[in-house]
Amino acid sequence: YMAPCRPALAQPLDAAVGIDLSLTSAAKDYDGSLEHTKNVDAAARLIGGLPPAARFRVIGITDQSFSRPLILLAGQLPKDRGPLEFIDQVAVARKRSAADMRAVGRATPAKYAQTDVIGFLLVAADLLHQSPQSRKALVIFSDMRHSAPPPNIEAPKVVPIASALRAVERRNQVADLRGVDVYVYGVHAAGKDVAYWQSLRAFWTQYFAKSGAALKAFSMMRDVMDLGGAR
Numbered sequence: 241y242m243a244p245c246r247p248a249l250a251q252p253l254d255a256a257v258g259i260d261l262s263l264t265s266a267a268k269d270y271d272g273s274l275e276h277t278k279n280v281d282a283a284a285r286l287i288g289g290l291p292p293a294a295r296f297r298v299i300g301i302t303d304q305s306f307s308r309p310l311i312l313l314a315g316q317l318p319k320d321r322g323p324l325e326f327i328d329q330v331a332v333a334r335k336r337s338a339a340d341m342r343a344v345g346r347a348t349p350a351k352y353a354q355t356d357v358i359g360f361l362l363v364a365a366d367l368l369h370q371s372p373q374s375r376k377a378l379v380i381f382s383d384m385r386h387s388a389p390p391p392n393i394e395a396p397k398v399v400p401i402a403s404a405l406r407a408v409e410r411r412n413q414v415a416d417l418r419g420v421d422v423y424v425y426g427v428h429a430a431g432k433d434v435a436y437w438q439s440l441r442a443f444w445t446q447y448f449a450k451s452g453a454a455l456k457a458f459s460m461m462r463d464v465m466d467l468g469g470a471r
Contacts, residue, residue, distance in 0.1 A: 260350060
């Protein structure tokens with residue numbers, strides 16, 4: 241007798257989402273909309289498309305992301321649609337969580353004078369490692385201009401990549417992101433030129449390589465990747 245072959249269950253998704261709350265996210269686009277508003281809308285779209293059983297934590301990127309972690313929203317979607325024929329519990333939870341994200345985003349202005357991106361990455365890595373059996377994704381909505389604590393990569397005309405990376409390693413600031421897919425969106429260029437933006441991307445590409453992460457996107461746009469949910 242051969243036991244019937246059961247398909248392996250897909251690993252549930254654990255997503256950490258970062259929203260930049262620094263003053264550079266209060267920059268306005270030509271259409272008058274704030275970078276912050278676009279980041280919040282994109283995060284809501286992301287949450288509204290997560291797969292069943294997905295867990296998510298939305299974390300604010302502030303001037304003290306590491307020492308004072310700011311969890312804006314946390315939740316988990318049901319693993320199936322439930323017993324009722326006309327009510328899909330997963331769809332209901334997605335819709336409610338996306339609405340919660342928009343409400344929290346509206347109530348949380350971008351106000352911090354400095355940006356602690358690296359501190360946020362250390363917190364996110366810690367949260368993601370709490371569920372070892374999950375598929376892990378880190379989605380960041382930020383201009384990625386880390387300015388607090390050192391190294392300050394926002395102030396220079398171009399990012400001094402090698403010395404900034406050395407400073408990060410010396411301070412043990414490389415987050416452990418092995419097994420994590422990273423998506424970075426909304427890396428706007430307001431107030432900066434092409435050379436700065438290219439050096440910023442090069443710095444973070446090398447940082448994420450050192451962290452063990454798989455960097456899947458680094459973009460000015462917010463065409464958010466479908467992380468495995470029905471849209």
